[in-house]
Amino acid sequence: xxxxxxxxxxxxxxxxxxxxxxxxxxxxxxxxxxxxxxxxxxxxxxxxxxxxxxxxxxxxxxxxxxxxxxxxxxxxxxxxxxxxxxxxxxxxxxxxxxxxxxxxxxxxxxxxxxxxxxxxxxxxxxxxxxxxxxxxxxxxxxxxxxxxxxxxxxxxxxxxxxxxxxxxxxxxxxxxxxxxxxxxxxxxxxxxxxxxxxxxxxxxxxxxxxxxxxxxxxxxxxxxxxxxxxxxxxxxxxxxxxxxxxxxxxxxxxxxxxxxxxxxxxxxxxxxxxxxxxxxxxxxxxxxxxxxxxxxxxxxxxxxxxxxxxxxxxxxxxxxxxxxxxxxxxxxxxxxxxxxxxxxxxxxxxxxxxxxxxxxxxxxxxxxxxxxxxxxxxxxxxxxxxxxxxxxxxxxxxxxxxxxxxxxxxxxxxxxxxxxxxxxxxxxxxxxxxxxxxxxxxxxxxxxxxxxxxxxxxxxxxxxxxxxx
Amino acid sequence: xxxxxxxxxxxxxxxxxxxxxxxxxxxxxxxxxxxxxxxxxxxxxxxxxxxxxxxxxxxxxxxxxxxxxxxxxxxxxxxxxxxxxxxxxxxxxxxxxxxxxxxxxxxxxxxxxxxxxxxxxxxxxxxxxxxxxxxxxxxxxxxxxxxxxxxxxxxxxxxxxxxxxxxxxxxxxxxxxxxxxxxxxxxxxxxxxxxxxxxxxxxxxxxxxxxxxxxxxxxxxxxxxxxxxxxxxxxxxxxxxxxxxxxxxxxxxxxxxxxxxxxxxxxxxxxxxxxxxxxxxxxxxxxxxxxxxxxxxxxxxxxxxxxxxxxxxxxxxxxxxxxxxxxxxxxxxxxxxxxxxxxxxxxxxxxxxxxxxxxxxxxxxxxxxxxxxxxxxxxxxxxxxxxxxxxxxxxxxxxxxxxxxxxxxxxxxxxxxxxxxxxxxxxxxxxxxxxxxxxxxxxxxxxxxxxxxxxxxxxxxxxxxxxxx
Numbered sequence: 001x002x003x004x005x006x007x008x009x010x011x012x013x014x015x016x017x018x019x020x021x022x023x024x025x026x027x028x029x030x031x032x033x034x035x036x037x038x039x040x041x042x043x044x045x046x047x048x049x050x051x052x053x054x055x056x057x058x059x060x061x062x063x064x065x066x067x068x069x070x071x072x073x074x075x076x077x078x079x080x081x082x083x084x085x086x087x088x089x090x091x092x093x094x095x096x097x098x099x100x101x102x103x104x105x106x107x108x109x110x111x112x113x114x115x116x117x118x119x120x121x122x123x124x125x126x127x128x129x130x131x132x133x134x135x136x137x138x139x140x141x142x143x144x145x146x147x148x149x150x151x152x153x154x155x156x157x158x159x160x161x162x163x164x165x166x167x168x169x170x171x172x173x174x175x176x177x178x179x180x181x182x183x184x185x186x187x188x189x190x191x192x193x194x195x196x197x198x199x200x201x202x203x204x205x206x207x208x209x210x211x212x213x214x215x216x217x218x219x220x221x222x223x224x225x226x227x228x229x230x231x232x233x234x235x236x237x238x239x240x241x242x243x244x245x246x247x248x249x250x251x252x253x254x255x256x257x258x259x260x261x262x263x264x265x266x267x268x269x270x271x272x273x274x275x276x277x278x279x280x281x282x283x284x285x286x287x288x289x290x291x292x293x294x295x296x297x298x299x300x301x302x303x304x305x306x307x308x309x310x311x312x313x314x315x316x317x318x319x320x321x322x323x324x325x326x327x328x329x330x331x332x333x334x335x336x337x338x339x340x341x342x343x344x345x346x347x348x349x350x351x352x353x354x355x356x357x358x359x360x361x362x363x364x365x366x367x368x369x370x371x372x373x374x375x376x377x378x379x380x381x382x383x384x385x386x387x388x389x390x391x392x393x394x395x396x397x398x399x400x401x402x403x404x405x406x407x408x409x410x411x412x413x414x415x416x417x418x419x420x421x422x423x424x425x426x427x428x429x430x431x432x433x434x435x436x437x438x439x440x441x442x443x444x445x446x447x448x449x450x451x452x453x454x455x456x457x458x459x460x461x462x463x464x465x466x467x468x469x
Numbered sequence: 470x471x472x473x474x475x476x477x478x479x480x481x482x483x484x485x486x487x488x489x490x491x492x493x494x495x496x497x498x499x500x501x502x503x504x505x506x507x508x509x510x511x512x513x514x515x516x517x518x519x520x521x522x523x524x525x526x527x528x529x530x531x532x533x534x535x536x537x538x539x540x541x542x543x544x545x546x547x548x549x550x551x552x553x554x555x556x557x558x559x560x561x562x563x564x565x566x567x568x569x570x571x572x573x574x575x576x577x578x579x580x581x582x583x584x585x586x587x588x589x590x591x592x593x594x595x596x597x598x599x600x601x602x603x604x605x606x607x608x609x610x611x612x613x614x615x616x617x618x619x620x621x622x623x624x625x626x627x628x629x630x631x632x633x634x635x636x637x638x639x640x641x642x643x644x645x646x647x648x649x650x651x652x653x654x655x656x657x658x659x660x661x662x663x664x665x666x667x668x669x670x671x672x673x674x675x676x677x678x679x680x681x682x683x684x685x686x687x688x689x690x691x692x693x694x695x696x697x698x699x700x701x702x703x704x705x706x707x708x709x710x711x712x713x714x715x716x717x718x719x720x721x722x723x724x725x726x727x728x729x730x731x732x733x734x735x736x737x738x739x740x741x742x743x744x745x746x747x748x749x750x751x752x753x754x755x756x757x758x759x760x761x762x763x764x765x766x767x768x769x770x771x772x773x774x775x776x777x778x779x780x781x782x783x784x785x786x787x788x789x790x791x792x793x794x795x796x797x798x799x800x801x802x803x804x805x806x807x808x809x810x811x812x813x814x815x816x817x818x819x820x821x822x823x824x825x826x827x828x829x830x831x832x833x834x835x836x837x838x839x840x841x842x843x844x845x846x847x848x849x850x851x852x853x854x855x856x857x858x859x860x861x862x863x864x865x866x867x868x869x870x871x872x873x874x875x876x877x878x879x880x881x882x883x884x885x886x887x888x889x890x891x892x893x894x895x896x897x898x899x900x901x902x903x904x905x906x907x908x909x910x911x912x913x914x915x916x917x918x919x920x921x922x923x924x925x926x927x928x929x930x931x932x933x934x935x936x937x938x
Contacts, residue, residue: 115721115826158666169664171673172641187912192889193822194854195638197627197677197897199910199935200917204640204673208666225723252584254694298763353662357584385663420661428666441668443656447924448669454923455916466668 005434006469008078008096015075019099020055022071027064030105031057041082041100044092045147047348047432048396051093051464053080053100060105062178062186062217069215069460070184072099078463079182081211083153084126086145088349089430091157091210095464103152106217109133118175118192120220123152130221139223142167142258145426146332152216157428158208162331165251165384166258166290167224169426171207178218179206182456190220205451210428211462213455227258227290231300232324233315235285235307240264240367240379243283244360246303246310247383251356253306255299257384259288261331264367264379267338267391274337275330285312285383286331288324331380338378338391345393348405351433352416353387353425362419363388366412373408375401387425414439429466437468474903475938477547477565484544488568489524491540496533499574500526510551510569513561514616516817516901517865520562520933522549522569529574531647531655531686538684538929539653541568547932548651550680552622553595555614557818558899560626560679564933572621575686578602587644587661589689592621599690608692611636611727614895615801621685626897627677631800634720634853635727635759636693638895640676647687648675651925659689674920679897680931682924696727696759700769701793702784704754704776709733709836709848712752713829715779716852720825722775724768728757728797729853733836735810736803736847736860743806744799754781754852755800757793800849807847807860814862817874820902821885822856822894831888832857835881842877844870856894883908898935906937 023031032038037056043049059065072079078098085092094100106122109130113119114137121130128148130141143154144161153159155177160169167173176190179202189202206213237243240262247260263271265281272279287303289296304315318324330337339347354362363379370377370390381388390412394405413423413436423429423436437445449467453459492500501507506525512518528534541548547567554561563569575591578599582588583606590599597617599610612623613630622628624646629638636642645659648671658671675682706712709731716729732740734750741748756772758765773784787793799806808816823831832848839846839859850857859881863874882892882905892898892905906914918936922928 113824113826115717116824117721118824158664158670160664160666164664168641169666171664171670172637181916185912185915187916189910189913191886191891191909192824193856193885193891193894194825195627195629195633195640195822195856195894196891197629197638197820197895198891198893198902199677199898199906199913200682200920201627201640201670201673201677202910202913202916204670205920208668208670213669225721228723248584252586252694254697292767294767295764298761351666353664355582355585355587355661356663357582387662387664416662417660422660422662422665422667424667425662425664426666429668433667437668440660441658441671443654444658444668444671446654447650447656447671450923451669451674451920454919 354421823890
């Protein structure tokens with residue numbers, strides 16, 4: 001990773017001092033240089049990586065953010081936007097110090113339009129807060145990464161989750177944004193129309209830009225009607241190959257499950273232990289179907305037939321809402337469950353995503369690699385998207401083991417790229433996937449850097465992330 | 470329009486001569502300065518607008534395109550990419566002369582992957598050619614603008630058509646591109662994975678860029694399984710308001726029709742005359758449902774109930790494939806049918822798109838405006854997307870009538886923008902929608918121009934289009 005990380009210039013001490021003075025003058029106690037605040041904003045989740053900001057600020061309005069960015073741009077002081085702090089790839093460390101902008105006060109739901117099934121929220125609103133707010137309207141927002149992330153952060157990392165196979169990722173569900181450029185301009189992108197062909201697609205340029213082009217302050221989202229019928233079930237398989245084979249056939253036959261998630265036997269064991277499930281320790285699919293009762297009944301029947309063809313066992317249905325919640329909560333906590341397999345250990349998560357037909361080959365190659373590496377590894381995947389995560393359990397204090405884990409993670413990403421896929425299906429690049437950018441995007445990297453230089457010529461936005469040297 | 474169009478510098482005669490000499494040296498007869506070729510490449514369809522290129526060239530490889538662009542960039546000679554020539558908003562006139570790059574020889578389907586349901590085609594392949602090629606595989610590509618456009622052109626204008634309500638537009642269906650930058654770099658964007666969170670989204674930056682950032686030479690697309698059951702029907706309504714009301718309720722209730730198209734009574738009359746339909750001259754929905762027989766039967770029943778609630782008449786089903794083909798061919802020919810209402814007249818098409826709940830208000834305001842304007846106007850719409858077209862029949866030789874038509878078109882676009890929508894749902898900006906860019910995008914326009922300047926610093930790509938002064 002180090003070899004690919006860009007060189008970063010630290011700002012001068014005078015510049016930082018000048019910025020802090022002006023931030024304190026405008027924001028008072030909402031700008032803090034306290035060690036605790038700086039520590040808290042020095043990292044996300046996931047792999048160990050830390051960078052202390054010099055100051056943390058909690059703006060409340062677009063104009064506040066514009067003030068901060070214009071100030072930092074004038075003084076060439078770095079800025080790191082900070083949402084819920086749940087990103088996994090090292091998006092948040094302030095590698096050159098500077099200002100961490102915490103968007104927690106951007107917590108207002110600005111409008112909900114049930115008739116057109118859309119909404120507009122401030123960037124700090126979390127996905128769970130939005131869903132709690134709209135529950136009574138009969139609508140929901142489907143994109144669900146494991147953490148209760150902020151919607152601005154989810155847009156910034158082009159996040160997805162378990163529902164993407166049916167509802168798409170943030171890429172498909174953001175209608176528009178309000179962004180603040182590094183120069184302090186406030187720009188509203190997109191519209192509320194479901195489609196538009198006017199002008200360059202600024203919305204999608206900022207979705208997935210990981211805070212490197214400016215700050216996302218508002219997000220307009222598509223909403224969906226709560227399905228009339230929800231059927232959830234788990235289905236055990238004798239091996240990984242047949243579990244994935246069933247998924248591939250289901251998708252090719254046109255089934256549109258809302259969720260189709262794979263847990264390998266190690267992940268099932270981890271989730272049994274951590275979340276109190278009582279599943280047989282064998283590769284298992286977690287499934288959910290949405291629609292009218294007729295439609296879900298038909299899709300379940302089709303899926304049962306396909307599963308049986310692949311040696312799958314009986315479906316165990318989670319009929320009561322609380323059973324479904326327990327099931328999906330366990331799925332969402334699989335990252336923590338993996339870590340808990342070995343007290344004190346860390347979890348190096350991979351995020352490979354490949355074309356669906358390449359998934360069996362990719363997963364089986366990873367499984368062989370895991371065996372040779374000799375580490376404890378869980379496999380859990382949004383297999384309907386061709387996306388899966390290895391949870392590589394390792395001791396960060398053990399250099400040799402860490403190197404073995406890194407080797408496995410590296411090969412997993414490159415295997416996905418070689419199969420026409422991507423190093424990161426939903427976690428972004430941050431610091432930890434920089435090493436794969438050139439392999440995946442080739443000359444596209446130079447183009448991305450030209451765009452970055454055009455929009456952030458002083459390179460203040462989230463330095464050291466995404467763009468390799 | 471003129472007030473908003475950017476000033477364009479013509480290249481020097483020497484520069485043009487030098488470019489022509491090198492093109493003829495490399496491409497022989499595939500580079501032509503013949504008047505007929507230049508005429509043919511001086512315009513698209515739609516409103517009258519002409520700009521003669523100095524030379525037309527038919528490259529066959531990415532390297533050919535790279536050679537042409539690097540050459541033109543070095544000599545500051547403008548370039549206009551040309552697909553099937555069917556764009557409607559004045560994307561194609563060579564306003565400052567220069568080189569028209571005709572992509573007709575990029576006609577190869579490079580790969581079809583039935584297992585992962587995707588394909589990769591050269592940019593000149595038309596949507597009909599692709600669908601003919603893959604028909605036996607059980608797959609199809611759903612995006613269907615009226616014309617048999619090239620897939621590169623459809624990507625460049627972010628096109629859609631009648632199927633977008635279920636399958637999305639080009640924005641949702643392009644997995645990746647090969648583009649050639651104005652400097653002659655060949656860049657492959659995206660991957661074959663269904664989702665990715667690595668790096669800036671170059672694919673979506675180029676989708677909809679209308680040839681202003683480079684040339685799209687290859688397009689990777691999602692494909693879909695041909696539906697097991699297809700049910701098509703037409704349903705008459707007593708008035709526009711109730712027809713649209715039925716659509717809004719259907720979408721809000723979660724129905725996912727493949728097509729839901731509105732024709733007002735004038736468009737029904739036009740299509741009866743032009744395409745030999747025999748429909749009652751009243752606002753009418755053209756509907757199509759895709760799925761399993763159970764699903765389509767259920768969706769049809771739900772839609773019938775909703776239609777009846779809104780005063781809709783009985784469904785007339787088009788059961789035989791040839792009946793369906795005739796119906797949708799008539800729908801696709803509505804543009805020509807409108808023009809045929811008055812021999813010698815032209816059709817000024819609008820392309821407003823609004824949030825679905827705003828559609829009734831927007832359409833009824835347009836209908837009142839049409840009445841006051843006193844022109845013959847058809848209304849036809851992809852109403853499931855909130856998108857509709859006025860077909861304003863006018864005589865381009867009559868200045869007063871042209872001004873009246875332009876006023877109506879202008880107000881229609883601004884009405885959509887005021888309702889949270891867009892001036893152009895699927896036809897792009899070209900020359901004719903430039904006047905609305907600032908109103909729709911505000912400070913976003915300046916951002917677009919910075920991106921344009923970063924990627925095309927010598928401003929050779931399709932000058933005079935999209936970006937207002």
